[in-house]
Amino acid sequence: MTDLISHFLASEVMRSALVPSLLIAITTASISVMILAHRLSFLVVGVSHASLAGLGLAVVLALPLLPTVTATALAVAWLLIPSTTGNLRLNNDAGTGLLFAGAMALGIVLLSTTNRYQVDLFGWLFGNILTISHGDVVWLYVAAAAVLGSLLLAARAWWAIAFDATAAAASGIPVSSYRFVLHGVVALAVILCVKLAGIVLTTGLMVLPAACAWFWGRSLGTLWAISLGFSLGGTLVGLLVSYAYNWPSGATVVLALCILFVLSATGAWLRQSGMRRRQRA
Amino acid sequence: MSPPVLKLSGVSVGPVQTPILQDIELELEAGHFLGIVGPNGAGKSTLLSVIAGLIEPAKGSIELFGQPLRRLNRRQLLQQIGFLSQLHDDLPKLPVSVRHVVTMGAAGYASPLWRRPAAQEDIVWAMEQVDIAGLADRDFRQLSGGQRQRVRLAKSLVSRPRLLLLDEPSAALDAPAQDRLYRLLRHLCDENGMAIIMVEHDIAAITGHVDSVACLNRRIHCHAMKGEQIPEDIWHAMYGEHMHVIAHDTRCIGCVSEPPASSTAHRH
Numbered sequence: 001m002t003d004l005i006s007h008f009l010a011s012e013v014m015r016s017a018l019v020p021s022l023l024i025a026i027t028t029a030s031i032s033v034m035i036l037a038h039r040l041s042f043l044v045v046g047v048s049h050a051s052l053a054g055l056g057l058a059v060v061l062a063l064p065l066l067p068t069v070t071a072t073a074l075a076v077a078w079l080l081i082p083s084t085t086g087n088l089r090l091n092n093d094a095g096t097g098l099l100f101a102g103a104m105a106l107g108i109v110l111l112s113t114t115n116r117y118q119v120d121l122f123g124w125l126f127g128n129i130l131t132i133s134h135g136d137v138v139w140l141y142v143a144a145a146a147v148l149g150s151l152l153l154a155a156r157a158w159w160a161i162a163f164d165a166t167a168a169a170a171s172g173i174p175v176s177s178y179r180f181v182l183h184g185v186v187a188l189a190v191i192l193c194v195k196l197a198g199i200v201l202t203t204g205l206m207v208l209p210a211a212c213a214w215f216w217g218r219s220l221g222t223l224w225a226i227s228l229g230f231s232l233g234g235t236l237v238g239l240l241v242s243y244a245y246n247w248p249s250g251a252t253v254v255l256a257l258c259i260l261f262v263l264s265a266t267g268a269w270l271r272q273s274g275m276r277r278r279q280r281a
Numbered sequence: 282m283s284p285p286v287l288k289l290s291g292v293s294v295g296p297v298q299t300p301i302l303q304d305i306e307l308e309l310e311a312g313h314f315l316g317i318v319g320p321n322g323a324g325k326s327t328l329l330s331v332i333a334g335l336i337e338p339a340k341g342s343i344e345l346f347g348q349p350l351r352r353l354n355r356r357q358l359l360q361q362i363g364f365l366s367q368l369h370d371d372l373p374k375l376p377v378s379v380r381h382v383v384t385m386g387a388a389g390y391a392s393p394l395w396r397r398p399a400a401q402e403d404i405v406w407a408m409e410q411v412d413i414a415g416l417a418d419r420d421f422r423q424l425s426g427g428q429r430q431r432v433r434l435a436k437s438l439v440s441r442p443r444l445l446l447l448d449e450p451s452a453a454l455d456a457p458a459q460d461r462l463y464r465l466l467r468h469l470c471d472e473n474g475m476a477i478i479m480v481e482h483d484i485a486a487i488t489g490h491v492d493s494v495a496c497l498n499r500r501i502h503c504h505a506m507k508g509e510q511i512p513e514d515i516w517h518a519m520y521g522e523h524m525h526v527i528a529h530d531t532r533c534i535g536c537v538s539e540p541p542a543s544s545t546a547h548r549h
Binding site for chain 2: 157169173174219
């Protein structure tokens, strides 16, 4: 094990991937608490898949890649506000499903019309943190700072809205504005994650840390701390295993988080059963 | 003389042809306990939502604590109001302790994370008022309906509001808990000078505790103070001809002034 870690740290590729991966882990752990609280898991699926439309637009119109994909993700996230807040005549999930399928289809059609395959499509779909460029790292820092900064400022308001939006509005919290910012922040975090886990697996990184913590936390602070622990643990274990067996890094991290979720859920179930037995005795 | 806590002048909500509320005039002083009664769909919850700033009236003006409710002072004024909406089943399954839920009602809760959300003594005070101090560390999701309702009430009290708006607060409470709730509300009015507006379905249950009753069915048909009688035709206008008023208690607002000695039943 010690050998594996020292080899891992000696590898220049892994070293350069480690800090961005941990930064992504911290950011996703923090925002994932809000994603679960506001039931935005499907929004994450929608925004991540719809970002393919941004990729298509960037390739066809020769626009800068990351800004175009980010702008598309933001637009989709904001368009989906009525869908996630129940203000749509369709079922809440139907609106998200329709938009993400349409945007993804647009991306595929746009990409098929051009022979310019400069983009690493496989990397966008499934993620590859090992090929992260200097420009991408700068983008990661900026986006992570925006996500974490907004959480420091607005986490409590978002939490109060998730608990009871009517009461929050009655206490003077501008609920619509906070929801607008939250959707924007989730979209930024999605694009941040795509580098590590790709469009397909991003949801795993953004939902699983808080899902693991959900069984144990009893306040915003403890949920956040436990979610952070699971996220960092899953990322480190995932990267190590992916290095040891030469598995794709993003998929291995998501797999590690899935295993942690199963362990966490089992632990919570055992604790609950023990408490019930003690109460009966 | 201090200005009224609340003043509604000519407030109407909804389309002109089919208004939900029409020409509502209402004034409330500090320490006054107002009960609002009316049939289903009368606009009772809408009226509370208008006062809580959740619905913009189509016509008329709202004054809170002597100041007109405007976009600029909205947050500052609304922070002095406690609001308990109707209990519904789709409360999110957030993993939060009772103490945390109560803290969420504090005026400073939505501040940045580095600020203190609420004074500890306010949280303890609010929990003690509704007798849930022993549940402070319990998971909110695991409470019964009645316990949840008391926690929500503590949440609306924690900022020690000057005006408390309650939409059917006794829902999910058993009869003794209902009685304790009304006594607590009476105490908050008398000792803390809190003004309270309470919408209730069970007219009989509230009339012995409140200072006045407003009969609402799209507009306020009658606003009866303690000792005043609500004419029979007002009850009929609100609930229909099958409505009969039988008094059982001299404290009952709106009932006949001299209850028959033999009468013990009370059903409005």
